[in-house]
Amino acid sequence: MNLSLPDQTMHNSSEGCLEDDKPDVMLPCFRRNMYDEPLASYSSGSIISQLLRKTIHNKRALDESHFYLSGSAAADSSQEDQCSVSSKDSTVEAASPGAHVPTGAGTEVEHPMADHLQAKRARVENIIRVMAGSPNSRQPGDSERCDTDARDTREAREAYRENKRKQRLPQHQEHSVGGPANRRPGSSSNSDNCNKDEECHKLKEQLHSMQRLLRQLQEKFLHVYNQEDPENNDRDDTEGVEHESTESRYVSTEDDFERKNSRVTAECKDRMKVVGYLVQQRESRSLQDTLKQELSRAVNDCVDRVFKKASSTGQDLSPQQRMCSSPELQIGADRKRPQAGSSQEQPQAEEAAVKPCSLEYYESSEAHSPPDQTEALSLVVRKPPVTPLSSVTPTVKRPYPMHQNPFQFSYSTPLHDSQILEHLLKYGPHSSFGGHPCMAPSMDRNSPDSVDMPWDAIAMRSKVTSSHLAHHARASALGAVTVDNLCLPHVKIECGELQSMADRNPYMSLNIQEGLTPSHLKKAKLMFFYTRYPSSNVLKNFFPDVKFNRCITSQLIKWFSNFREFYYIQMEKFARQAIVDGISDIKDMTVSRDSELFRALNMHYNKANDFHVPDRFMEVSEITLHEFYSAISAAKDSDPSWKKAIYKVICKLDSDVPEEFKTSSYL
DNA sequence: TTATCACCTG
């Protein structure tokens, strides 16, 4: 494989300045990707030109811009448009490069400053392009070569233009760019359209990424530049820049980018006026060098990631791979990927796990390796809106609008449990407890939220639950972090288990745990109000966020055993007390919510008293009490196994646990 | 043999 071109390209373009940075890091990436994928045929210069395409409407304003751009930029634009979703006006520009002011587009307002700004833009575009573009772009005679280079990237994928390409291409380029391109037609002849669409999509994603990176570079550049020239800092308000409707998809990023661009160009022009052309040229050089380094690094970075994604077949990317993709890539991939299996929430959960990482990657240029903790943290916080579930009250706000910075979850700023719960719970249970007969009527008293978010209200009203849930939320946020050292025993979240758990219950995909938490204990206690002898299947069904194994099952069974133990002890105690109290008629023994027996039981199973104990439990309790009373009255307690008969009766009184318990791992 | 249970203990 011919690796000389990219090396040469980068070195030439940087004119010796680039190597000072870290060529060993970026160049191999660039090289490898250049040849591995057809997308590599798009040179970085071409991409940059495309990105800045709309900033060079008036290339005539500056001769040098015109000189450098006339061929290449136009060619790039026209070619990119074949697959890109970019604006249509680029085609217009391409039609008459170098001598064209877009008038037919109609989307651009031609105010008096337009020429001015466009001229500035052209300069900056030129600078950037020279830095990241073709090694020979500075030579007038090679403008043709730039054109060829860019065009070749497209032509190479089409066999019928092969000869033409070979005629015009320098040899080293032919080897490098034509290598993968030559292989491609043979393998993709039967699925040209599909491949084209795929490439278009990838290109679009690439453009998005590039725009982001360029924006960052611009900011860096401005930072450096303003340090050098602080008196010009106030001259950054030249953005009366028209906004092209055709580019509305890039509103936030590109508009910002435009402003920065205008500012840069304005500063460049001021320097020209004051200092003079030569000085300006020299400073421009330094700027160029700076930008070269930054851009080259960023471009390689971006291209590397783009190709890393492209090298995979697109749909079978592992989540880890997706995590390192740009947000745009991620979104695009998710859009293409069919919803897997029967779980509808799962892909979104994956997105939630992926997107934050990606965003953070781009939010900070230094964030080359997002920490695990941050990923998992975002996993909880930055979940995109899920498909509205039937039971969710419409008034419940979705805290994570797409593409916006949602609720910021930060460990450094302690949050109230309710905040954590709100975000944790909102996407967990989809059923509303507000209408459930088991919910305590008093629950609506304290918080207005209880109307719209009964689930949150439930959880928040229990101090025990709140603290547990807070841990729960943080545990989830910690991702693959063992939180045993806090207070939760055996609580470990393993990313590897996400999938299986998500399959079992997509709503619980964020809270998959290997161990039982206090929340689970509380839930089990509440379940005891319905079932004293739950089967293993019931336990598995109602603890979908728990990875069941022998130990876990035993523990849960043991819990219920302990519950029963306490229950029967209380029953026996109160039955004996009734006998001691001289109650003769069994009908005088009732269990109401005011009775002491119930208070004892409720204190044990529903300590926070935030759960409305079902009436059935009152009945069962009363029956149990009667059974004990009868047995003791009949002196059956002399039999060592006299309780067995009672157990036999009680175990038949189990009722079904409400479905709400399935969708919630905590109450 | 395994699972479940009640009982006891800490």
Place this chain on the structure above:
DNA sequence: CAGGTGATAA
């Protein structure tokens, strides 16, 4: 609430 134990049923 968990650990241990013995009984019991599958």
